[in-house]
Amino acid sequence: MRAIEFFSGIGGWRYALGHRGTVSRAFDISPGANATYAHNHGDRPLDREIATLDPDLIAGLKADTWLMSPPCQPFCRMGAHRGLEDLRSRAFLHLMDLMTILPPDHLVLENVVGFLGSQAHELLCSRLRAEKMHWREFQLCPTGFGIPNLRPRVYLVASRRPLPALPLPVLTRPPLAVFLDPLEDCSLYLSSEQSAQHGPGLALVRPEDDISACFIGGYGKRFVGSGPFLRTPQGIRRFSPREVARLMGLPSGFDFPESLGRTQRYKLLGNGLSIPVAQWVITHLFPC
Numbered sequence: 521m522r523a524i525e526f527f528s529g530i531g532g533w534r535y536a537l538g539h540r541g542t543v544s545r546a547f548d549i550s551p552g553a554n555a556t557y558a559h560n561h562g563d564r565p566l567d568r569e570i571a572t573l574d575p576d577l578i579a580g581l582k583a584d585t586w587l588m589s590p591p592c593q594p595f596c597r598m599g600a601h602r603g604l605e606d607l608r609s610r611a612f613l614h615l616m617d618l619m620t621i622l623p624p625d626h627l628v629l630e631n632v633v634g635f636l637g638s639q640a641h642e643l644l645c646s647r648l649r650a651e652k653m654h655w656r657e658f659q660l661c662p663t664g665f666g667i668p669n670l671r672p673r674v675y676l677v678a679s680r681r682p683l684p685a686l687p688l689p690v691l692t693r694p695p696l697a698v699f700l701d702p703l704e705d706c707s708l709y710l711s712s713e714q715s716a717q718h719g720p721g722l723a724l725v726r727p728e729d730d731i732s733a734c735f736i737g738g739y740g741k742r743f744v745g746s747g748p749f750l751r752t753p754q755g756i757r758r759f760s761p762r763e764v765a766r767l768m769g770l771p772s773g774f775d776f777p778e779s780l781g782r783t784q785r786y787k788l789l790g791n792g793l794s795i796p797v798a799q800w801v802i803t804h805l806f807p808c
């Protein structure tokens with residue numbers, strides 16, 4: 521399998537694909553995401569606006585698979601729900617145009633639950649139908665994959681081949697304690713003023729809990745609604761980027777370039793993929 525990773529971020533789809541295929545090219549416009557991708561995967565994504573990608577460039581990659589997590593803001597529960605009219609959908613629309621002239625053999629997509637039933641979803645399904653492709657859609661959360669963190673998302677996997685019906689894993693969730701750093705970073709703690717001001721609205725958890733709220737990109741800046749905060753005998757603290765990475769199922773070797781500050785790290789992780797879930801989805805393309 522030779523894949524193109526569109527909207528590549530930190531390369532979640534590449535981790536999920538693993539050794540089962542290669543990524544011939546990744547595309548993203550975020551310098552921080554591209555630096556992190558290069559730091560971990562070796563090669564740097566092309567810093568290109570996907571809405572302007574030339575068909576010849578895509579054809580030249582000779583890829584058979586498209587992996588993608590398009591921007592979710594147009595479909596987010598909290599956003600303006602502008603869907604395809606949102607300017608951030610231009611890149612997705614361009615890919616849907618490219619699909620009519622360069623249809624891949626396989627396609628995998630992840631997005632927020634609001635994507636289901638949207639015009640964008642309809643458009644994608646119409647392209648798959650026109651190509652007589654088979655596809656399966658799932659609403660999945662890492663809590664069903666042994667991870668004590670909520671991240672409900674829609675996944676769609678499509679192929680020219682019929683897709684198997686794979687059983688969902690049956691896994692129990694360990695407590696959050698398993699995902700915590702061995703040594704605490706004091707700078708993660710909220711000040712007593714911050715705890716007094718925001719504490720009542722926070723999604724507080726304890727190390728022994730086996731569930732926690734979803735991390736969003738603004739976790740490093742915002743308090744209420746941005747993700748879980750940990751209550752310990754010392755007070756209330758944020759999860760460290762490394763702890764968030766573990767809860768996303770990123771491999772232990774995953775790291776950020778030194779130059780990226782904590783807020784940027786949270787942003788990239790909050791935009792990312794749950795790797796165990798993405799791996800299960802992509803397995804549909806590799807039946808034993």
Ligand SMILES: C[S@@+](CC[C@H](N)C(=O)[O-])C[C@H]1O[C@@H](n2cnc3c(N)ncnc32)[C@H](O)[C@@H]1O
Nearest residue numbers: 527528529530532548549550569570589611792
């Ligand atoms: C939801 S995140 C994808 C995260 C990715 N799956 C990962 O594992 O980190 C969307 C990514 O698309 C990028 N992006 C958004 N609009 C884009 C565009 N028009 N062209 C290229 N990249 C874009 C953003 O910079 C962001 O990294």
